Each structure stands twice: as C-alpha cells, then as structure tokens.
Amino acid sequence: MPPILSRISVTDMHPNLLEITDLRTHFFTEQGVVPAVDGVSLQVKRGGTLGVLGESGCGKSVTGFSILRLVRPPGEIVGGAIRYYGRETVNGEDLTALDARSEELRQLRGAEIAMIFQEPMTSLDPLFTVGNQIMEAILYHQDVSKAEAGKIAVEMLDKVRMPQPADVIKQYPHQLSGGMRQRVMIAMALSCEPQLLIADEPTTALDVTTEAQILELMRELQDELGMAIMFITHDLGVIAEMAEEVAVMYLGKVVEQSDIQSLFADPQHPYTRALMQSIPKIGQKTDGRLEAIRGMVPSPRSIPTGCPFHPRCASFIADVCNVRAPRLQETKRGHSVSCFLYEDGGGVNEA
Secondary structure, X not given: OOOOOOOOOXXXXXXXXXXXXXXXXXXXXXXXXXXXXXXXXXXXXXXXXXXXXXXXXXXXXXXXXXXXXXOXXXXXXXXXXXXXXXXXXXXXXXXXXXXXXXXXXHHHEOOOEEEEOOOHHHHOOOOOOHHHHHHHHHHHHOOOOHHHHHHHHHHHHHHOOOOOHXXXXXXXXXXXXXXXXXXXXXXXXXOOOOOEEEEEOOOOOXXXXXXXXXXXXXXXXXXXXXXXXXXXXXXXXXXXXXXXXXXXXXXXXEEEEEEHHHHHHOOOOHHHHHHHHOOOOOOOOOOOOOOOOOOOOOOHHHOOOOOOOHHHXXXXXXXXOOXXXXXXXXXXXXXXXXXXXXXXXXXOOOO
C-alpha cells in the first residue's frame, strides 16, 4: 500500500521532527483521575536523539504511547498537542486531532513513526513466526508481494546482525533468546524505514554485553537511515551512550531538560543530582554505603501538593516547595529546570 503523503522537500523541512506541547494524558479510574502525563513539552530534532529519563512510574512510556495514540481506555489525552513534521505539510500535523482508529493514523504507525516496546517476549505474538510478524508491517505499508515482503524481512534481520536470518524467520518467539527477540523487534520497527523511532527501554532485560551490541546497532542504523530516536530509559549509562538532548521526568512532568554534556557536567534539579549521586563510580573511594534517593515515587493517585519531588528532596524549602509547584524555566542557554532554587534569577548562569 503506497504512503498517503510524500516526504516534504529538504528546503521546507522544519528543524524539529516532533514537537509535544503541554501534553496531558490522564487515566480515569474508579479510585480517581491519575495524571500520568501532566503538562509535558518536548522536541525531537530531525535526525537527532532525545533521551527521556526517570524512575518507573514517571510517565515516560505513557508519553511514548500518546505519540502513537496507543493509550487505551481508561486512559485519554485530555490536553496539549503532538505536532509531527514528517509529512509534506510545512506546518506539521497535530496527531491529537486524529481519530486513534483512523486509517490516516494507521498509515503513520510503522511507516513514519515506529516503536520498540519494552518487553519483546510479551510484545511478540507467540502464535506466529517472527517472519510473519515482520512481514505484516511490510505488506501493510508497502506495495509488495508476500514473497518480496519475506525477502525484505530476511534482509532486515540480516541488517540487525541476526545469525542465520533465513532460518530465524521461520521460528517462533519462544525459540529465540532475549537478545535475538530484541533484534526481531528492532527489525520489525525499522522494516519501513521510519523517520522517528520511539525506543521504550529496549535493553532493560538484556545482559550488559548484549545491551552494548544493541546500542551500537541502533546508532549505526540511525546513521544509515537518518532517523530520529526518542530513547526512553531509567539508565543514566544508556542515556550517556545514546542521547544528544535529555529530558528528566518525575511524576508526569519534565523537571530538567538540556543537552547531554550540560546535564552530566552541571545537573541542576535536586532529583537529577540525586540520580547522578546514586551511580557507583570506578575508582571512587568510599567508606559508607552507596547514596540513594530517600523514599519512593509517590502514587500518581496521591501526588503531593506543590513540587511533586519535595518529600524526597534534600534541598526542600519549607512553606514554599510544599505549597506551590515550580515552573520550568531556562537557567542558562539550552538548560531548563523546574525548581524554586532557580526562580527569580536564583542560580542563573548566562553562559
């Protein structure tokens, strides 16, 4: 099936491939409204890599699912815009304005925007061979025969360094190792050469050797295909390896955003600093235990008043942090933080 719209011309290309503005995705449960994503604004540059970092339960995955309109009831996008600039319209297209079940959005998923899901064993259908599952996307988005789709599937498996791809294509997910299943997921996501790849914790269940191979593979394929990547993870090491820009999320909000060098050289939000301090460092001498962030991420059903991080914050300001929520503001060029330590010019560096 041919794509609905052709690619935009190079001269008219918007510098950002995706712009998320004040996105709000809430879940309406019997216990109350859960604001899983509560006012998130992000930009993914064309051909660049945005890392979305945070602990489990901070809204990273829901943000990714919202882009592709895969949030199911009782979840619902209640506000904001997701503007995609991959099609021929110069002004972009607001994906939140499309019906989640529309043919236009179905054409977009996989062909223009693809996603690698968090757990390949549950994301792959155990009743079908991996070849059939890769071919399904190819047949839907490309005007090719089944034989041609099979050939493309083998080529994609070969591209992701799958050993003996012609044999693997006939196997079922349970016959493959975790690393092989992850390679199948990557091959499936890239089979139609999307412009944007959303990678949701793609290396969480893998050993460190396989993880390094997968990350190297993704960088090589990104350079080859010229695609942008939105990399969702809780792992600071993976973020340092993959990302160019980073957004740190906590309880459905972006609390810090900057380029990767600035984030590691000068983390400003107390949450980001606490994440950095909890990493063991080679050669570091310590007589005590590894530092950890005290407490747990609160339930989204009972978010604290004021700054959501204040119950766990070492820099807590009484009668301020627990009363009102800080706003995300720029503290230096390209570096934004949501913290009262930097409000009204406090801590601002013009460099």
